[in-house]
Amino acid sequence: MKWTETRTALHLWNRGHWRDYVFSQGMLFVASLLLVFFIAIGLGVQNLLDRFLSTDLPAEQVRVTPSGVQAGFFQTESGGVEITEEARNELESSLLVQRIDPQIYARVPAYLKGLLGGQPYYTDITLEGVTGQFLGDSLLKDIDWSYTLADSADRFLPIILSENLLLLYNAGFAEPNDLIGLTPEGVLGIECTVTLGMSSIAEMDRPPITVRARIEATSRNMNLFAIGVPFEFVDQVNSMYIPDGTRRYSALVVTAKRAEDVPEIVRLVEEMGLRAETRRGIAQKAEILVGSVTAALSALAGAILLSALSSAIHTLVMDLRNRRFALGVLMALGTPHNRLAMIFAFQILFMSALTMILGAALGCLLAWGASSALLSLSSVLRVSVDSLAVFPIGWLAAGTGFMLLISTGIAYVFFGRILRTPVTRLLRP
Amino acid sequence: MDSIIRARDIQREFGDIRVLEGLDLDVRPGEFLAIVGRSGAGKSTLLAILGTHDLDHGGRLEISGRDTALLSPPELAALRREYLGFVFQDFHLLPELTALENVILPAVFSGRDLGTARTQAAEVLSRLSIRADETPTTLLSRGERQRVAMARGLANGPSVLMADEPSASLDAESEQTLFNLLDDLRREQGFALIAVIHSRAVLERADRVLELRDGILHEVD
Numbered sequence: 001m002k003w004t005e006t007r008t009a010l011h012l013w014n015r016g017h018w019r020d021y022v023f024s025q026g027m028l029f030v031a032s033l034l035l036v037f038f039i040a041i042g043l044g045v046q047n048l049l050d051r052f053l054s055t056d057l058p059a060e061q062v063r064v065t066p067s068g069v070q071a072g073f074f075q076t077e078s079g080g081v082e083i084t085e086e087a088r089n090e091l092e093s094s095l096l097v098q099r100i101d102p103q104i105y106a107r108v109p110a111y112l113k114g115l116l117g118g119q120p121y122y123t124d125i126t127l128e129g130v131t132g133q134f135l136g137d138s139l140l141k142d143i144d145w146s147y148t149l150a151d152s153a154d155r156f157l158p159i160i161l162s163e164n165l166l167l168l169y170n171a172g173f174a175e176p177n178d179l180i181g182l183t184p185e186g187v188l189g190i191e192c193t194v195t196l197g198m199s200s201i202a203e204m205d206r207p208p209i210t211v212r213a214r215i216e217a218t219s220r221n222m223n224l225f226a227i228g229v230p231f232e233f234v235d236q237v238n239s240m241y242i243p244d245g246t247r248r249y250s251a252l253v254v255t256a257k258r259a260e261d262v263p264e265i266v267r268l269v270e271e272m273g274l275r276a277e278t279r280r281g282i283a284q285k286a287e288i289l290v291g292s293v294t295a296a297l298s299a300l301a302g303a304i305l306l307s308a309l310s311s312a313i314h315t316l317v318m319d320l321r322n323r324r325f326a327l328g329v330l331m332a333l334g335t336p337h338n339r340l341a342m343i344f345a346f347q348i349l350f351m352s353a354l355t356m357i358l359g360a361a362l363g364c365l366l367a368w369g370a371s372s373a374l375l376s377l378s379s380v381l382r383v384s385v386d387s388l389a390v391f392p393i394g395w396l397a398a399g400t401g402f403m404l405l406i407s408t409g410i411a412y413v414f415f416g417r418i419l420r421t422p423v424t425r426l427l428r429p
Numbered sequence: 430m431d432s433i434i435r436a437r438d439i440q441r442e443f444g445d446i447r448v449l450e451g452l453d454l455d456v457r458p459g460e461f462l463a464i465v466g467r468s469g470a471g472k473s474t475l476l477a478i479l480g481t482h483d484l485d486h487g488g489r490l491e492i493s494g495r496d497t498a499l500l501s502p503p504e505l506a507a508l509r510r511e512y513l514g515f516v517f518q519d520f521h522l523l524p525e526l527t528a529l530e531n532v533i534l535p536a537v538f539s540g541r542d543l544g545t546a547r548t549q550a551a552e553v554l555s556r557l558s559i560r561a562d563e564t565p566t567t568l569l570s571r572g573e574r575q576r577v578a579m580a581r582g583l584a585n586g587p588s589v590l591m592a593d594e595p596s597a598s599l600d601a602e603s604e605q606t607l608f609n610l611l612d613d614l615r616r617e618q619g620f621a622l623i624a625v626i627h628s629r630a631v632l633e634r635a636d637r638v639l640e641l642r643d644g645i646l647h648e649v650d
Contacts, residue, residue, distance in 0.1 A: 002540075009537045016525025329521050332482055333535040334510025334585065337503040340538075419502060423482035427521060 006342070013326070013343055020322065021347070024315040028352055028407075029359040031308030032400050036363030037370075038304050039399060042297035043390035044371060049290045051385055060259040063221065063277040064091070064252040064269050081273035083249040091254055094268060096261040101131040103251040105226070106234045108241040109199035112213070112227065114192025119179055121192075124199040128226035128250055129234025130160065134219070143216045147230040149209065149237075156214035157194055160228030161187055163218045170382075181382055184218040191215075194227070196237055204241050223250070309403050316348055316411035320418060327418055328426025337419060344415050349408050360400045364391055433458050433493055433512070433588050433621055434479060440487035440644075441474055448474050450644030451488065456589060459619045461612075463626040463635035465649065470641045472625045473518060476591050479623065480515050481505050493588065510539055514587030514620070516595050520578040522566045528554055528577045529561040532584050539585065546584070553580040556610055571598040576607065583614065592624040596631060608634055 014021055067080035081087075092100050106127035113122050132145035143158050163184050170181045192215075197208035213229075222228055238245060254269075256262050262278055269276040320327075330340065371388035375381050381388065418426065434456035441449040448471035456462055456479075466472050477483035478490065481497050484505075490497045493512050500508060509515075522531045529550055536546030551561045557576040559569075566574055575598050582590050590611075596604040608631055615622055624631075632638055638649040 005537060005540055005543050008543060012523075012526060012530055012534060012537060015523075015530075325521075326523055329523060330534070330538055331506060332480070332509070332515055332517075332521070333538075333581070334506050334508070334513070335535065335538040336506055336510070336540075339540065422484050424477050427482070427517070 006346075009339070010343070010346060013347075017323070021319065024319050025351060025355045027315045028312050028355045029362075031311050032356040032359030032403065033363040033366070035301070035304050035308050035399055035403065036360040036396050037367045038297075038301050039396060040364060040367035040389040040391055041370060042301055043392065044367075044385070044388040046290060046294055046297065047390055048381070048385050048388065049293055058255075059279050060256045060262060061279070062254045062256065062262055062265050062269060064254055065250070065275045065277070066248075067273055067275055083252055083274060085247055087272055087274065088249060088252055090272065091252065091265075091268070094265065096256055096258075096265055096268075097254055098257045099133070099255040101133045101253040101255070102129075102231060102249045103131075103134070103253065104129040104231060104234050104238070104247065105250040106196070106229075106237050107245060108197050108204055108237055109202040110194060110196045111199045112192055112194050114190065116179060116182070116190075121179075122200075124201065125194070125227045126223075126225050127194070127196075127229050127234055127237070128223060129231035130228045131231050133255075134160065134221075134228065134253065145230050147233045149211070149233070149240075152209075152211040156191065157211045157229055157233065158216040159192075159194075159213050160217045160219050160222060161215050162222035162226060162228075163220045164222070165225065165227075166218065183382075187215050187218065189214065194229075197241060206241055209237075226250075305399065305403065309406055312352070312403055312407035313410050316352065316407055317414050319348070320344075320411060320414055324418060324426050328421075328423050331419070332423045332427065340419065344412070348411050348415070352408055353404055356400050356404050360396060364389075364396070367391075431494070432456055432491075434623075435491040435494075436479065436488065437490075438488035439475075439478060439490065441471065441478065441483070441485070447644060449478075449486070452641075452645045454479075454639070454646055456621050456623060458588065458621055459615065460636040461615065461622045461624070461634060463624055463632050463638045464641060464646075465626060465632070465638060466641035471644065472641050473593050475641060476515075476593050476623065476625060479589075480513055480591050481509055482515075510535070510585055512588040514582035514585060514590040516575075516578045516582040516590070516592035518593040518597070518625075520574050522574055522577055522581070524567045525565060527561075527563055528559050528566055528569065528573075528580070531566055531577055532580045535581065535585050550580065550584055553583055553614075556614075557607070572600075572603060575599065579607070579611075583618075583620075586618060587620050589621045589623060592622065594625050594627065596626070596628055601628075601630065604628060604631060 064083065066082045088100060088102060091097055106129070110125050110127055111122060112125045113120070115121065144155075145158060147155065147157055161184075166182050166184060166187065173179065174181050192213050193210050194213045195208050195210040197204040197206055217228075219228065235247070238247070254265055256265055262280070266276040266278060266281075327340065367389035368387070368391075374388050375385075432455040434454065436452065436454040439449050439452040439454070440447065452475070464472050464475065474483065478486050481490075481492070484497075492508055495508065497505065497508070523534065526534065529547070532550035532554060533543070533546045536550070537543065554561050554577070557580055559573055559576050559580065566577055569577065575595065579592065579595060582592065596607055599607060611622060612634065614620075624635075626632055626635070626638075639646040640649050641647075
């Protein structure tokens with residue numbers, strides 16, 4: 001059949017039915033668009049949650065913290081068990097423990113001053129002393145993590161910034177004040193000054209000390225308001241301002257000899273009345289939350305797929321059902337079955353495939369647009385993820401293809417039944 | 430001469446009602462066969478069976494020597510396209526299309542040359558006094574639609590044209606004009622005409638008149 005005849009045949013076949021046809025294809029278009037849009041955005045949201053809830057705590061480590069509520073200098077102790085030197089020694093004596101990296105809060109007020117994007121920046125801070133192993137050897141290998149006040153004349157105080165603090169800065173401070181948002185990579189190398197013995201709300205008897213500092217790393221394991229600095233520096237500052245104070249640790253990072261010993265160490269820590277966090281525990285908490293969100297998104301995607309699929313099937317089958325009579329007339333006039341199959345192939349298969357591909361493409365475009373719009377509105381999101389939409393091409397193609405295959409497959413079965421139906425029955429009103 | 434249609438022991442039931450009771454029929458090329466019978470006698474059913482539109486019948490039906498029971502749906506479609514033309518009682522035109530488009534529809538879907546089909550269709554329509562313009566068939570009168578259906582039945586150059594009450598909507602003069610034309614075309618193209626007829630004037634033109642009564646055909650002198 002030549003193209004002219006084919007075009008005429010399709011033109012005549014669709015005369016007076018274009019509106020229905022366009023509507024049915026529109027339904028398919030919207031169905032595939034929504035499916036792809038929700039898959040892309042759903043996976044993007046899942047990524048974002050993973051990003052917020054992830055931890056870089058190694059599998060063989062246990063982070064031990066006091067059972068009371070603490071927040072560095074702004075400490076609100078509620079009588080919980082604190083991590084004392086005895087507690088540290090007890091843990092250290094366990095045969096399961098390979099190493100303990102202590103963390104300690106500076107019990108003196110402090111503030112940080114610097115320039116961010118040309119704007120002066122000031123904030124009260126709590127210093128938390130950590131050992132060089134805090135971020136793992138690979139991350140801090142190029143940084144000289146030893147620092148005391150004696151080094152202040154010729155060296156910068158190395159700082160580890162909490163990524164959660166960055167998020168808080170981005171969301172709570174930068175946005176309302178039209179300041180630039182900060183990414184974990186973007187803050188590295190920023191220089192500032194840290195003043196000890198004084199903050200906006202407190203002042204020690206002893207005169208304050210100011211040292212130059214530089215952000216060398218960021219971490220997701222820091223307490224929210226804490227700035228990580230070398231352990232001996234905090235120890236030194238505490239001794240200087242509070243000479244008779246007892247050393248209390250803000251946290252102990254316990255490294256087990258074997259990762260499988262971690263549960264036993266956790267049991268030991270909890271018996272001492274302290275809190276224990278492990279990668280697995282954090283992951284489990286994250287898993288529950290991400291799992292719930294994933295389940296909700298999957299249910300939503302499933303509902304969309306189901307409704308899109310039933311809509312597509314209904315649309316295609318109704319399209320054929322409405323043309324039963326016309327098909328009957330054509331069959332009565334002896335139209336070859338392969339010509340009728342050609343109508344089906346073009347109208348249903350080809351056009352539906354084209355429509356769904358276009359719908360999927362627009363769905364991707366909309367998801368990308370929505371992601372860009374949301375990221376441009378919120379620097380918190382911007383610093384957390386590159387995109388709020390994820391495009392797993394294989395899955396998207398599989399979803400759209402599955403929808404096309406099932407809907408056109410069922411439509412084809414229906415079409416086949418029409419072709420096998422006696423003409424007299426097709427022509428019956 | 431061999432029969433173009435050979436029907437033997439044709440039976441058809443609708444539930445408990447037996448409409449055709451073992452009917453025999455031979456249709457010779459070029460002849461005009463008129464079928465008469467009271468309303469509900471099964472005339473339209475018989476035409477539907479002979480046209481291979483109704484396959485749920487008993488007995489044996491051969492068209493051009495081929496047993497229709499042994500043919501697949503595509504083969505039956507080919508048989509209809511090559512040998513049979515059909516004019517339905519209710520015309521069954523596609524309402525969105527013009528007269529010309531309805532007539533060329535079988536040709537278009539059969540992959541025939543569109544130009545030739547269009548020329549032939551315009552000629553047949555002209556001879557049937559139908560304008561080949563852009564008017565949808567829904568706007569045509571019943572008589573005009575009947576003639577369009579007739580033109581469509583002839584479009585593929587059939588060996589047998591089956592018409593279910595083709596002059597039911599026509600006045601006496603138009604009826605005579607239509608059958609004059611059909612006679613001319615039959616002479617030119619040599620197709621057999623099987624028509625369900627009520628008009629006494631038209632019956633006189635028929636080569637044979639068969640009455641369908643009690644489920645079988647009776648020759649009427």
